[in-house]
Structures are given as C-alpha cells and as structure tokens.
Amino acid sequence: MSGALDVNGVAKAYRQYKGEIQRVASWFVPNVYPAKETWVLEDISFSLSPGEAVGIIGQNGAGKSTLLKIITGTTKPTNGSVQVKGKIAAILELGMGFNPDLTGRQNVYHSAGLMGYTSEQIDTVINNIEEFAEIGKYFEDPVRTFSSGMQMRVAFAVATAFRPDILIIDEALSVGDSYFQHKSFDRIREFREQGTSLLFVSHDKGAILALCDRAILLDKGHLLRDGDPEEITDYYNALIAEKANSTIEQVVMGNGGIQTRSGTAEAKVIEVALYNAKGQVAEYVGVGERVELRIKVKVYQSIETLVLGYGIKDRLGQVMHGTNTWHTKQVINKPNVGSEYEFVIAFQANLGVGSYSIQTALVDRDTHLTANYEWLDLALVFNVINIDKVHFAGCMWIESRITIEEYGK
Incomplete structure (x- = not known):
C-alpha cells in the first residue's frame, strides 16, 4: 500500500483575546466580542500521490510547520480539510512526544505507542532502533541529558522503525551530524524505492533536488x-x-526548462558561451577537457562595485562548483555606465557524463543578499561526454591510479 494525501483549501487563524472574560464571552456572543485574528495559512490546496516525494520550501514564518501539524492532526485547521490514505510517520519539532524524564528506551515505547504500535510490535524492532540511533549507553539515560543531535537520532529511528505509507519530515534533520544525515537520507531513499510517499520540509536546496519529484513554495501563508x-x-x-x-x-525555454531571472537590473549578462579546447563554441565537451566559459556583462546604471558569480549545476539543479570574483579578489570598482566587461573562466571539465547548466549572479560583494543586480539560472546548457577516459560512475572525474601487490602465503 502507498500513501496519498489531499489538502483542500486549508487555512489557519490564531485568535488573540484581551483577557479571559472576552474569550469566554466570545463563545456565547462571538460577533459582540470579536478576537484579533492572525492568519498564518490561507487557502492551501495540493495533493501527494502514492509513491511521490514533495518538498516544501519557504522563508521562516511562511507557515510550513503549521501546515505539517495540520496534516498530521496535531493542529486543527480553521477552514478546509485534509484527507489521508495510509499510515503517517512524522518528525516535526525536535523532541516532540518525548518525556525528558524517561530514558531513550522508555521514550521509544512511549512515542511508538502514540503512533499506534503495540508493545509486542515495538519489542520486535527495539534492537534495530537502538542500533540505528547509535547513541550507545545514553539509550538508557533520561532524554533531558541528550544533545539535540542525539534526540534527532532516536526520533528518526523511531519514526522509521516501520516503513510508513507517508513519511513527513520537518527541518529537524538539519540538527544531525553529517554522518547521521547521510544515514537518514539513505533510509529515506530506501523507503521511496519501496513505495513510501514523502513530504519533506527543508531550506536545503540540494536535499529537495535530490529527494523530491515536485516542490511547493509557501510565502506568508500562501501557496506561491x-x-x-x-x-x-x-x-x-x-x-x-x-x-x-x-x-x-x-x-519557458526551447528545451522545456524554466529560466529564472531576477534583480534590480543595474547590470546584466548579455552573452554566455562555452568554448572547447579548440577555441570553438561547444555544446558537447569531453570529460577532463580544458574549456573556457566566457560571460559578457553590461553596466546600465551607476554602481559602486561589480562582482560576477557563477555556478555549474547538474541536471537536478545541484551546484557542482561555484565561486565569484569577490573571493578571487577581482572586484570591479566603480564600473563605467555603458561599458561591457568580458569575464573568461578557464577550467577543466572534470565532470561526470551528463547534462549541466550555468547560473550567473551579478552582485556588489560576496553574496546576492545585499545587492542583487541580476541572478540568472539556466544561462547556458552543455553536455559532458566521455571520449578518452576509462569508464567511471559519478558526478566528477578524478584521475586515479590503481596498484595491486600480491604477498606470499
């Protein structure tokens, strides 16, 4: 069985009263004693198909966590409805459902019990949970002595001890160490291969791109x-x-891709091209081939500084490499209005076989968050093919040498 989910017109308002008298009075005469309402979600509708993975992204305060609480039933919507098919396992706020005075082992039975599993069922997986969490002797200590990372380990191990129909994960995974994050994502991928549907909230663009078939952007309580x-x-x-x-x-580009351009337009990229080792414009380059990325920029308005950033993204949109001229100490100070500048970036295409794209950023310093003159995704698309290297797998080419020595018995 695979899980499915339908969210229909969900909205959530929190009401504030001047005091308890007003609160009680509003039960009987609501229009005479109205409360101040703050809407954190308005008219949210989407579906999650069986076996599908959907990512939810948005700035802090967008309503992501509130939406997940409504879906899991820990909070009721003010308007709208949620229909769920299948069993849900959720990891929301860190430590939710844990009693700080109970040990890790006791909390496993407590949390799994709240999920609807019997003590007998939990007995069959308790050793697996302890082994997956890898917190050693702390498993027998009170949870109040746990670090946030240890709580995350136990919570994830409990939520995934039985394969759910729908797995819902909030930002909680971000507190885990790199090793456990890799381990967790491996289990999520394994569940996905077995048919589990996934609803995943994260600010990590790479994780959304790697795990999800679809993404939803929330902004100020609206589905954008x-x-x-x-x-x-x-x-x-x-x-x-x-x-x-x-x-x-x-x-929408000719190949069906969606090109995103944003910025205040004081400067713009007017030309992008990739040249191969022969000095020719190339759509296809060989693994490890020496290439040049040439980017022409025009300045339209007076600015104090001009910095070019670029990134190479794989077909899923994950950045393989990126930097900018702030970090390389090549900032253009007080560029002339009307002037054009050509940036030539020479590198070896030590990439795996596949399709890649170039993103560019014209900014004032090391980040686009202070001044974003122009951000351009899918500025150029090119392909890497293996012409003369030994067969290899992966997203990058590493020149390696294998030696073999035999020792006598």
Missing part, C-alpha cells in the same frame, strides 16, 4: 508556486534576494 523542484528552488532563491525595485521573471 507548485512545480518542478529546480524551477521552484530557483524562484525561492530569487525571492529571498528580492529588493524594493527588483523583479522576478520566469521564462
């Missing part, structure tokens, strides 16, 4: 975008950099 993960995360990236006079534009 629903679509391809790369398209949505590119739009989100542009949104957080948006300033008073900036714009966000998305254009």
